[in-house]
Amino acid sequence: MRISSEQNANLINYNKIAVLGIFIALGTVIWILEEFIPRPIPWMKMGFANLITMVILYRFGFRSAAIVSFMRIILGATLTGKLLSPTMLISLSGMFLALSGMALVFFLLENQISLPGLSIAGAFLHNLGQLLTASLVIIRKPELFYLLPYFSIASILSGGLIGILSVFIIRLLFRDMDNDPV
């Protein structure tokens, strides 16, 4: 039987904490390993760590996804020695805009979209948030917005791929969703 959050509001859901911890660790490892994969275009990154965010978003909702991706960025930045650097600020702003924008898109088009569509919206907003921070806070050159067309094409490709892959992962992981106790 699935225990809903209303039923045990006073209890700490240890299962959920354990699963979120595993997913934070997985996301961090994927995020660090992705640095070593050669890329066709140097500034384009697939963002495979966001597979974890999409799975968590689907299974545990918005708050857990925000916690997992925030912790992943903090942990990843600490391990690669980029804590509180401009790179981390750019990652955080992209994550923040992507998650809040995805919540808005989900709120507006709830029954019309699928998970890959939500992922594409998230990828686009992620790039937009990064570009906004880079051009307004860190480099302070509005000319950086000339890169927006390249970024949006890249976000359609990477967001679509991440969305489709996360659908497969969700189908594998939560095949019997009503029976798992998490």
Place this chain on the structure above:
Amino acid sequence: MEFNHISLKFPRYGDFLIILLILVITVSFFLTGYGKATSKTLCIYYDQEEICSRPLPFSDTLYLKGAEGNMIVGVKGDTVEVLESSCPRKYCQEMGPIYRPREMIVCVPNKIIIIVKGNPSGKKLDGITR
């Protein structure tokens, strides 16, 4: 907010709506100021300060001093390329040559931005008579 009743079957028409919206933003951005550029200018910024503005084409090797170290930029005709940079990841070197208007190379560690700016043909006067 619960997301677990979102459809896993794709594509649905809302997905195309999102892609269309992104493409409209992209295309409208492309159309603004993408006139036929008759002449191009190479602009280099260091820490928001313009340190170079020269009309292309010309051929030269530029030695720049960035925040992290030195940077060598090669200009051959109207293509601009970072030949050597002292930054740790060398993204600016991997970018390769740029030549189209609005193309740019950004080196964040060195705080250097290299932009090829196009001068739109409409705004440039052929001559002034009195």
